[in-house]
Amino acid sequence: MKKLLLLLAALFAISAGGICCSGSGDDPGEQEKPVDPPPSPDDGVDWSKIDPKATVRGVVTCASAAVQGVVVTDGVNMTRTNKQGAYGLRTSSDKSKLVYLTVPSGYEVESTRGFIPRFYRRVTAPTSVEQVQQHDFTLKKVNNDRHIMIVSADMHIRNRAMIKTTSSATPSICPPKGELDSTTFRRTYLKALRDYVKALPAGVPVYGMNLGDMTQESHWTNANKATLANFVNVCERGGMPIQTFHAIGNHDHDMAVQNIAGDDDSAAELAYISALGPTYYAVNIGKVHYVVFDNTQYVNTGGDRSFAVRLNRRQMDWAQKDADYMPSDVERIVIAWHCPAFRRNPGASSPNPMDNADELLDIYKDKQLPVTIWSGHNHIAETVTVPRSDMSVTEYTHPCVCGAWWYFPLCHDGAPATFTRYDFSGGTITERRSVNFSDSDEQYCRVYNSGLKNAEGRPVVRLNVWDWHPTWKFECRENGAAVPASQLKAVREYDDYYVTVHDACGNDISSFSFLDKYRTDHMLEYTPVTPSAEIRITATDEYGRQLFTVTTKAEN
16 A cells, blocks of 8 residues: 555656646746756756856756757857856846757757747846856757758738638638638648648658747737737647747837837847747757847837837847857858848838848858848748858748738739748758748749730740749750740749739728739749740759749740
């Protein structure tokens, strides 16, 4: 009987410990309560070798073994773990809400809510040397030298139905009447992502990067209650299949915090931090050093939701430290943020570039590594080769998940609502492709071949190729014979399909000027040498991958 009671007591203790670690409630930030025992002389760590002025300390382990050299930061200060996996950090209590890791290559952290990487812990104020806080981290070993990153942008979940009335003219690609955008999001994007990830090569780690505007701050406090915590719930209920890192967007700032003076908008970021963690951080995956920034400096004068596109001084100073702590075996730097820093098409919806982007790039130039930038915000597809002679930099602006703001799954440049897949082998991008999760027949381009003429009145064929970049190579043939690729050129034109669907949609879509048609520069126009010829165009992207072949002819 005594043995049975002891067994039951042990089982109860294990169960209680599991409940404590998993947490509960809608706010992941509330799950950050320390569950590790306070440090003691016999816990195996010689705390006398830790900075005596540290206000936060802890241990980083993997399978109960110490992990040395892990970078720990509070967003201002940085340190590394020692041979015992221990760290001590002097935190800036007036600025720091979290302590977090730069996850080392070859490791992962656990996920909370099924998809949020738990590489951070909440620092309770105030911190002091006398009452040092302990925050421990557990890593899991994984071979991620080869990995896949799924990049998404601009989800704008508002718990709102955009299609309120329908008629025989309502385009079939619109969601059902009365369906909430959160439901459409789960039914289309999340389902497609689950199916897509399930079909990826076994044994290759897959991660996600969400580039901001998960929500719409103007809907946080109305009847929709479309908060960031609600967004987390929607993703959890919808079965988000991959561990996903996040960047804060302009619409993920708190609208209640207004008239922000200076460049410190941290008060407007508290809800984001509570739900998704730090607004700037780094993570090493394989040979890639990912650095995520907040480049929307919220101002919100009188509630106008205004912001500037720039990094504040705190992030710039932190970025320099991050570069100093970067591992020596990194082969590529990936910078992720919400707003594009550079432009290819001056007609983009946010034409002003980021005013201190080059100052940031200067920090990394001595690394002599290729830099890839990921952004969203503009709800279009655009690739820019950044004009710098001292380093190789390419920025990819990604189409939005919400398409025309959940009226229908097209962006106003005609690109479909997509997520984008990047394959990495070491620091090399071996594949990049946008995935149209609403129309499997349109994965690379849309072809227009009927009744189109160029400025000289000659019949032409147009291809809207959303991932197009000027470095792509095209092979053109007419009736099987090669013709110069110069017959194909980029033009700035509207996407006819988008225009047609937009004009037929109704439901007050015309009241939103940012959804108006847009002259994209990834429309390619082919002028056939022989007007009646069968045309065959093959595209090879900047990574040397043959993407698609189009066979068509110009129709009058």
